Amino acid sequence: MIEVEVKVKADHDFVRRMILQRGAEFVCVEEQTDVYFNAPDRDFSKTDEALRVRVIDGVGEITYKGPKMDKVSKTRTEFNSPVDAQNMKSILCALGFFESGAVSKRREVYKLENFLIGIDAVFSLGNYVEVEADVSDGAGPDDIQKATESIFKFLETLGIERSASIQESYLE
Numbered sequence: 001m002i003e004v005e006v007k008v009k010a011d012h013d014f015v016r017r018m019i020l021q022r023g024a025e026f027v028c029v030e031e032q033t034d035v036y037f038n039a040p041d042r043d044f045s046k047t048d049e050a051l052r053v054r055v056i057d058g059v060g061e062i063t064y065k066g067p068k069m070d071k072v073s074k075t076r077t078e079f080n081s082p083v084d085a086q087n088m089k090s091i092l093c094a095l096g097f098f099e100s101g102a103v104s105k106r107r108e109v110y111k112l113e114n115f116l117i118g119i120d121a122v123f124s125l126g127n128y129v130e131v132e133a134d135v136s137d138g139a140g141p142d143d144i145q146k147a148t149e150s151i152f153k154f155l156e157t158l159g160i161e162r163s164a165s166i167q168e169s170y171l172e
Contacts, residue, residue: 002076015158026108032056049065053092075144
């Protein structure tokens with residue numbers, strides 16, 4: 001699956017008010033804890049990959065993210081699978097992977113048109129907004145570019161410029 005996403009630092013109250021005025025649907029609030037792992041044979045910070053075990057309100061999942069596909073967004077290949085988080089951490093460590101960092105956040109999730117909007121309060125880092133666009137599994141480069149542009153156009157309607165896009169992960 002391709003995840004087309006743009007992350008920005010933003011005022012939560014302002015963004016929440018603006019998207020609700022436009023008809024956004026509140027989906028849920030999640031407490032997320034992410035533990036990131038590095039590989040024994042390569043440094044994911046150098047290869048621009050990520051491997052994490054996430055717990056959302058007590059439910060675990062493992063995610064692998066490939067290198068970013070462009071210089072303006074966080075678009076990348078992503079694979080997710082439900083897991084028993086503690087067992088998966090133990091398996092990864094037994095295979096030589098090691099923990100490289102952890103991030104905890106409270107995420108409010110909203111749906112507006114074809115966007116999934118995460119309003120994130122990241123502990124020790126601050127307030128962020130992540131906007132993700134729907135892209136079909138067979139999407140080509142043109143579809144991905146269109147989805148990325150649609151996110152930037154949406155953010156511009158909120159007064160958030162393209163230059164505000166942050167490519168770094170919460171660990172960087």
